[in-house]
Amino acid sequence: MASNLSNDDILNAAPGPGPSRQVDPQEKKRRTFLTDVGVLAAGIAAAIVTVPAIAFLLGLRKTPTIWRSLGRVDDFKVGETIEVSFADPSPLPWSGVTAKTAAWLRRNGEQEFVAFAIYCTHLGCPVRWIPTANLFMCPCHGGVFYADGKVASGPPPKPLSTYPVRVNQGLVEIQTSPVPITTG
Amino acid sequence: MRSLKRLWAWFDDITGTSKALGPPLTHPVPNARKSRWFYVLGSATLAAFLVQVVTGIALSSSYVTGAGQAYDSLRFISGTSLGSVLRGMHYYGSTAMIILIGLHVIRVYLMAAYKYPRQVSWLSGVVLLLGTLLMAFTGQILRWDQGGFWTAVVAAEQAGRTPLIGNWLGHFILAGATPGGATLSRFFAAHVFFIPAVLFTFIAVHLYLVVRNGISEPPKAGQPVDPRTYRRWYHALMQREGVPFWPDAAWRDLFFGCIVVLAIFLLAVIVGPPEIGKPPDPTIIQASPRPDWYFLWYFALLSLIPNWSETFVIVAVPAIFILFLIALPLVAPKGERSPLRRPWSIVLVIFMVSAIGYYWHEGVLAPWSPHMDAPPLPESVVGVSSGPIADGAKVFYDKGCEFCHRISGYGGIRGPDLSDSGDRMTRAEMVTRLYSGAANMPSYSNNLTPQELNTLLDFLQSRHRAYKYKISPPPIAQALRAP
Known part of the structure; x- marks a missing residue:
């Protein structure tokens, strides 16, 4: 009889402790224990791998806020708004051109400067200063800001954000800051 | 062929491929x-x-x-x-x-x-x-x-x-x-x-x-x-x-x-x-x-x-x-x-x-996007090459009006087409709109000198339906040279 079985028949009738076999309580207890050990071991192994991976992914690099020089005070005319660019606080070595940040710097008085972020407060598109119109305009959804950064028209919910600026030993300095994110 | 078949049978036996697939x-x-x-x-x-x-x-x-x-x-x-x-x-x-x-x-x-x-x-x-x-x-x-x-x-x-x-x-x-x-x-x-x-x-x-x-x-x-x-x-x-x-x-x-x-x-x-x-x-x-x-x-x-x-x-x-x-x-x-x-x-x-x-x-x-690369209105649209209307056309471009307003096919489409603005609005109405602005238009109350405002109004008043779609010099614009 056994010799007539094909390989597949044998595979299908796999041997083992079928449900009908009597399991003694001691054996059952042991299996419950082994199940617990197995699940616990797998859980620990999974945690060892995933916790550092997720923490690495979620952790944001802490960037210092530092002052970057934009040029001498005399380089800027009173009443003029011009684009300035400066390096991020601690750019990664492979950042290339993306290590730069731009801002709109306006000289209001002898020692008075204000620097606007280029990010539109609507959805972050870069606003352009139109000197003849005395306005900032956003090319994405038509947001417009006055020269002092206040919303003139369109969808932006709040004025352009500013960077801290100071005059230090004849130099205009800007404090690097995170990208301003308009929250809900 | 036969050996290939045997090879397959052997492979299929030890892997169960045909049974699985x-x-x-x-x-x-x-x-x-x-x-x-x-x-x-x-x-x-x-x-x-x-x-x-x-x-x-x-x-x-x-x-x-x-x-x-x-x-x-x-x-x-x-x-x-x-x-x-x-x-x-x-x-x-x-x-x-x-x-x-x-x-x-x-x-x-x-x-x-x-x-x-x-x-x-x-x-x-x-x-x-x-x-x-x-x-x-x-x-x-x-x-x-x-x-x-x-x-x-x-x-x-x-x-x-x-x-x-x-x-x-x-x-x-x-x-x-x-x-x-x-x-x-x-x-x-x-x-x-x-x-x-x-x-x-x-x-x-x-x-x-x-x-x-x-x-x-x-x-x-x-x-x-x-x-x-x-x-x-x-x-x-x-x-x-x-x-x-x-x-x-x-x-x-x-x-x-x-x-x-x-x-x-x-x-x-x-x-x-x-x-x-x-x-x-x-x-x-x-x-x-x-x-x-x-x-x-x-x-x-x-x-x-x-x-x-x-x-x-x-x-x-x-x-x-x-x-x-x-x-x-x-x-x-x-x-x-x-x-x-x-x-x-x-x-x-x-x-x-x-x-x-x-x-x-x-x-x-994308009608809401200003056309910030729109070229200044050509003389064929403005109608004149000098005088207040031409100056007003320049103000219209410099102040960014043209980014949002179309005139004779030039400019953006965020705001109303102003090709025939002279037919639709009086001078006074235009001043009100320019000064007060609107939800999607900035106020120009502190942004225009009296001279700029006057020439801009001259220009906008010179826009008429008759030549809305004409690019050739509108004859009336010539007549309006001295308002």
């Missing part, structure tokens, strides 16, 4: 008769996905995941003839995938194939749909030109509207305080490892469930799904008129899939890959970020809704859409499947498709 391949499927070609959309999506896998692996072998070099490496890839074809195939492959998965979802929804016992098929499909959309979105950023760079910024700003965790989420997407070196690596990891891993897993679940529960039969009105009797009824139906999947239905999947792949290839060769824009330099202010076509409708939606509803639309509308997709098979697991007995499903599909179509069309036109 035979039943799934030949499992009975309904004879869908008239609607049988509707059943190829899912497999065609899979075909497009496989195109993405193969072309994506090839592209990644030359792509440099560094914020400083990605742009140049992509230019290099595009500079080689095969690289250009591969980029094109990857682009049109994603296009095909989005279109096909959209049609597949519509087909399954209209035929209510998400009902018992296929609820988890639908839910795994929801994960695949969202994963596909995320792939399209992250893929655009990997182009890492100006558009890709600003798309990352816009994504962070949109995520920023999420209540409570918005600020953290926005900076999490940028992988830091500012977009830069870490941002691209994050999107690369998502696009190449994380989301594909999710897609592979859920494609396996999706396919396994098709084999386990069988392909849904075309619905008939008056034949509701009853979970207590459905399986027995379906089994009897398959016994009676089912056909083996291979080859009776599979040939159709392969044939249509082949057409899809061929179309992707031909588009890549004939039309070519999408243009690579300017470098991702944040200090190049001359940027007008636009999403790729798949999200152009969403871009339009955000532009056209009232400002007060914006945060709600950005955060709640996607959330409600996803909740709807998840709740659907759980809330309605039984009952009529035929769209004829579910007229609201037809209404909803027509509404969704026409709304997306409408917003997509608006997104192509």
